[in-house]
Amino acid sequence: IPVRYIYDNNYFNDPHQGIPKGGYNELIEKLYDGCDVILETDFLSDKEKYTSMADHVVYTGTIDAYFDYCYGKLEYRSLHFEHELLNEYNHQGVAVMNYTDSETPFTRKIEHKHFAFGTQEKTVVTREYPAEWEDGMEPYYPVNDEKNSTLYERYKELGEKEEKVLFGGRLGEYKYYDMDKVIESALNFVKQYL
Template structure:
């Protein structure tokens, strides 16, 4: 095997940005990826000419000009604005909670009327909220909690809101304008050429080996490299010596439909408790697609067991303590840089991952190119 300056474990966004910077700085990179394609959880499959977000809807949004300029060097972004709709037992509401939502819910027409309504309902909770239900009612009042928060949250976490800690919801976005744009960031969009094109550019100049788990033969891969960038799960790197970190998982049911427009918007949240899925994604709307057919994915939250796809880290005391122990081990590991959502056991938006990988590269190479 040839020798390389860097072994990059995982062809996701962190690995891609770091690899691009390494190559720009004259370094050689070998990339080892467990899956059959590059892109990590941002990767898409093309079905009926439509980019299908295989691992869940991915909308790029950021307030970092530097990150936005960086990604725009590789792909052009369209002007998609995320404006999800909530479906509660057939009643439709705009998200995030805004004047359109309040008008549909209560028939109010002005911010003053909406504020009075919410304030009257929040007053029901006095003292420190004891659980997520009380916290949510305090933030948005009883009606919005009951119709738009409760069922969705319970499906997501697999538990009753009364049994979930209040800190999970620190704030709920409430806007007293008629603005359905879900994000507050100044930059937002989806690559016109698709996310896969972004990854092809990021990994340009690297040797890539797919369908290969680094941990199955780590000596083989590390023997010929100077340094390792590891973006897999941190506990698996250390053979789960302190036990496994926990996640929530997701299952997607994807279907091609013989209609050109199924729901009229990319994201519909099903906020009642009875519908077993939390969302339906209609992928073509991310790209203003005009194909004759459409592809939808139903998203089902699920319990996670070792061996399943890890999606959301469980942000509780047990797991945070466990992660700190693995982090201490990682800090003692010579010549290995741990980065990305799995190695750092945290929920990371894409822009934050790009920022973090650029920061790591700057530390490594002295500058961002």
């Protein structure tokens, strides 16, 4: 008989966990305050034009796409999300509930209101399903096996030859990063290159 002694539903082992006050949107909006922002635009649709607009360019898209997949495509893991608005005040009591059993097709259920101690009458939940990545799908996680890591190294070498363009972040470096790690990496990046 399975017995639960604790109510620790953590997905992570980090001693400190959280999100910025007001969420990441507020943080990003403040970071970009006073900057020109162009949205809904694929940088790769006119690489030369956008590169000529600045002294330094930090490219955070997929590195293989930047080089037009000249050595072949890197592989990713993808996900599929299902969102639902429920007529309930509280669905699961916590922000994240993990499902590790083989009968449940999704791996976790997110109840968004609990991230910010929401008191809304209704609640929005998202079920997260693993999905095979196919061309055109959102690349969520890199597959850091030998084949892909070797391929990435070849793109990285090409990247190092670019004069103005620096490659950063989870897609530019083909690396899994948590938020705290990617922010740390961005701050080090600025110190090192800019």
